[in-house]
Amino acid sequence: MNPGGQTAEQANSASPKGPARPRPPEPPRVSVELASYSYAPEGGASLFTLEATSFDVRPRELLAVLGRNGSGKSTLLRLLAGTLPPLSGRVQLEGFEVSRLDLRMRAQRIAMVQQETPLLFPVRVWDYVMQGRHPYSRGLRFETEEDGAVARQALVEAGADHLRTRWMHKLSGGEKQRAVLARALAQQPLLLLLDEPTLHLDIAAQVDLLRRLRRIANDRGYAVVVVTHELNLAAEFADRIVLLDRGKTLRVGKPVEVYEQELLQQVFGTLLHVEHTARGTPKVTFSGGETE
Amino acid sequence: MRALTPRKLLLTCAALAGVLLLLVFFSLKFGTRSISLPDLASLLYHTALGQTDRVSSDFRLIVLEIRWPRILLAIIVGASLSVAGASFQALLRNPLADPYVLGVSSGAALGSILSLIWFAELPGATPFGAFAGAVAATAAVYFLGRRGGELDSYALLLGGIITASFLSALIMFLMTTISGRELRGMAFWLMGDLSTPSPVAPGWLFLVLVAGVGAIYTTAADLNLLLGGEQEAMHLGVDVVRVKLVVYLSASVLTGLAVSVSGAIGYVGLMVPHLVRLLFGSDYRLLIPATALGGAIAVVLADTLARTLFAPTELPVGAMTALVGAPVFIYLLRRRMA
Numbered sequence: 303m304n305p306g307g308q309t310a311e312q313a314n315s316a317s318p319k320g321p322a323r324p325r326p327p328e329p330p331r332v333s334v335e336l337a338s339y340s341y342a343p344e345g346g347a348s349l350f351t352l353e354a355t356s357f358d359v360r361p362r363e364l365l366a367v368l369g370r371n372g373s374g375k376s377t378l379l380r381l382l383a384g385t386l387p388p389l390s391g392r393v394q395l396e397g398f399e400v401s402r403l404d405l406r407m408r409a410q411r412i413a414m415v416q417q418e419t420p421l422l423f424p425v426r427v428w429d430y431v432m433q434g435r436h437p438y439s440r441g442l443r444f445e446t447e448e449d450g451a452v453a454r455q456a457l458v459e460a461g462a463d464h465l466r467t468r469w470m471h472k473l474s475g476g477e478k479q480r481a482v483l484a485r486a487l488a489q490q491p492l493l494l495l496l497d498e499p500t501l502h503l504d505i506a507a508q509v510d511l512l513r514r515l516r517r518i519a520n521d522r523g524y525a526v527v528v529v530t531h532e533l534n535l536a537a538e539f540a541d542r543i544v545l546l547d548r549g550k551t552l553r554v555g556k557p558v559e560v561y562e563q564e565l566l567q568q569v570f571g572t573l574l575h576v577e578h579t580a581r582g583t584p585k586v587t588f589s590g591g592e593t594e
Numbered sequence: 595m596r597a598l599t600p601r602k603l604l605l606t607c608a609a610l611a612g613v614l615l616l617l618v619f620f621s622l623k624f625g626t627r628s629i630s631l632p633d634l635a636s637l638l639y640h641t642a643l644g645q646t647d648r649v650s651s652d653f654r655l656i657v658l659e660i661r662w663p664r665i666l667l668a669i670i671v672g673a674s675l676s677v678a679g680a681s682f683q684a685l686l687r688n689p690l691a692d693p694y695v696l697g698v699s700s701g702a703a704l705g706s707i708l709s710l711i712w713f714a715e716l717p718g719a720t721p722f723g724a725f726a727g728a729v730a731a732t733a734a735v736y737f738l739g740r741r742g743g744e745l746d747s748y749a750l751l752l753g754g755i756i757t758a759s760f761l762s763a764l765i766m767f768l769m770t771t772i773s774g775r776e777l778r779g780m781a782f783w784l785m786g787d788l789s790t791p792s793p794v795a796p797g798w799l800f801l802v803l804v805a806g807v808g809a810i811y812t813t814a815a816d817l818n819l820l821l822g823g824e825q826e827a828m829h830l831g832v833d834v835v836r837v838k839l840v841v842y843l844s845a846s847v848l849t850g851l852a853v854s855v856s857g858a859i860g861y862v863g864l865m866v867p868h869l870v871r872l873l874f875g876s877d878y879r880l881l882i883p884a885t886a887l888g889g890a891i892a893v894v895l896a897d898t899l900a901r902t903l904f905a906p907t908e909l910p911v912g913a914m915t916a917l918v919g920a921p922v923f924i925y926l927l928r929r930r931m932a
Contacts, residue, residue, distance in 0.1 A: 385825070409831030420822065421821065421822055425876065444600055444879075
């Protein structure tokens with residue numbers, strides 16, 4: 303692994319998503335093999351179990367994790383982030399077990415955007431984004447010119463360059479999410495994880511965020527995993543979907559393969575209608591009733 | 595780009611050190627007996643050159659043997675308490691944390707009193723007792739402040755206040771039931787007092803101060819990230835467990851150090867970091883050294899006022915800091931709730 307966290311794919315920018323996409327298959331960046339996890343009090347019955355799951359994530363790929371609340375999406379994300387070691391099986395990033403990576407090494411390779419980002423004292427966007435350079439610095443850690451250049455680039459890519467002198471706590475939801483994304487990009491990760499990043503965002507900001515993630519995945523060669531409740535946005539922007547239900551991985555595949563009306567009705571417990579647009583993207587409409 | 599540079603760090607610290615020097619000079623001058631500037635300058639000049647015979651012995655006694663040691667103690671106590679406060683604020687992720695408000699100072703006071711009672715003959719027993727008391731009180735407050743596995747701001751403050759009052763009751767109980775020569779002056783000492791010379795040489799105290807602040811300073815960059823939550827910090831490569839342990843032990847050492855020297859001087863650890871943040875921002879790489887110097891300035895100023903305002907009567911310096919600090923605390927609390 304190279305210490306800079308920069309890979310060959312990141313250096314040469316790739317073509318955007320489009321019909322020209324059959325390209326030689328790249329080796330998976332992340333491979334999850336029969337990984338499981340169980341929350342259990344000492345000696346007690348387990349409270350929640352994520353059953354053994356297997357899939358991989360490739361460079362440039364945007365993977366969406368779907369499922370109801372409590373289906374194990376966040377647990378899966380924490381397995382990918384390496385903050386939970388799997389109870390069985392393996393979660394590997396370019397051949398290394400993520401939960402055994404040294405903290406700094408891991409932070410150079412995996413960036414996580416969490417749902418809530420509480421701040422104790424006011425901080426400006428620029429300083430906040432600079433925090434993303436922490437895994438690369440040593441000692442007293444004064445930021446270098448290079449750190450500044452990376453942070454600027456991250457701000458541009460996240461669409462937050464105009465916010466750099468603003469205070470974090472005075473930003474709107476959408477602006478704040480861009481700043482948080484910029485900090486994650488400043489980590490120059492191989493794998494970018496986002497836990498319900500569209501929560502509290504209005505529709506325009508949601509679409510904007512997903513479009514950016516799509517572009518970042520393509521241009522930078524990052525593997526991006528997004529946990530979300532937005533079925534239609536996931537169908538529109540994700541390459542593949544992982545569908546979870548009560549700790550079980552029901553399906554892994556392209557949106558077309560996963561979005562089956564009956565399957566989704568059963569998982570989400572609501573009446574819905576799936577149609578396939580001319581472009582082949584599934585579209586979900588909700589009719590308001592309940593399944594049994 | 596605005597970011598902290600070593601240059602900005604040095605300039606800020608140099609400016610604060612300048613203010614502190616100036617203040618020390620005036621603090622040497624003023625007192626029950628004021629000394630004229632030329633006399634003071636000549637005294638310091640000749641002392642610095644080692645020509646002690648050319649100095650009035652009266653002035654020498656007042657300035658060098660009464661005021662100077664006291665100022666030195668004020669510097670050590672102010673720096674320790676302020677850095678401890680700034681550290682507790684990051685550690686407990688609570689901007690209102692302060693060794694006094696959290697009951698850590700009371701723990702240190704109880705520890706030093708117990709060590710006086712049980713191990714009076716051992717040298718260094720008081721500071722060590724104060725440190726042990728501070729560690730125990732911090733642990734107690736930490737567990738009282740947890741709710742559902744998370745640190746809760748208000749549970750923490752309440753836990754601190756309750757710990758402080760419980761420990762104060764224990765201290766009162768000890769003081770009324772045990773009569774000993776050492777315990778007599780304690781009522782004054784508990785209010786925070788710098789007039790009693792420390793039994794430990796200031797050089798040693800200074801060494802402990804530098805070690806404690808230095809240890810915390812090695813985690814300064816990590817503390818910046820810890821302010822955003824432990825999970826977030828971990829995702830950015832911070833070894834959260836190690837940082838918390840270093841800061842917890844060092845902040846307890848600093849609190850123990852301050853309390854064993856001067857009793858419980860309140861609110862310094864709350865006010866000084868807040869003022870420094872307002873002036874220079876909340877980057878801990880700058881905040882820690884600036885807070886150490888700012889704390890020294892604050893306590894030297896408070897003590898100078900305490901001994902000159904109603905001269906020849908002296909106020910305990912803790913009363914001075916509480917007079918200013920308590921209203922500031924209420925203000926910060928209300929602003930937070932608004």
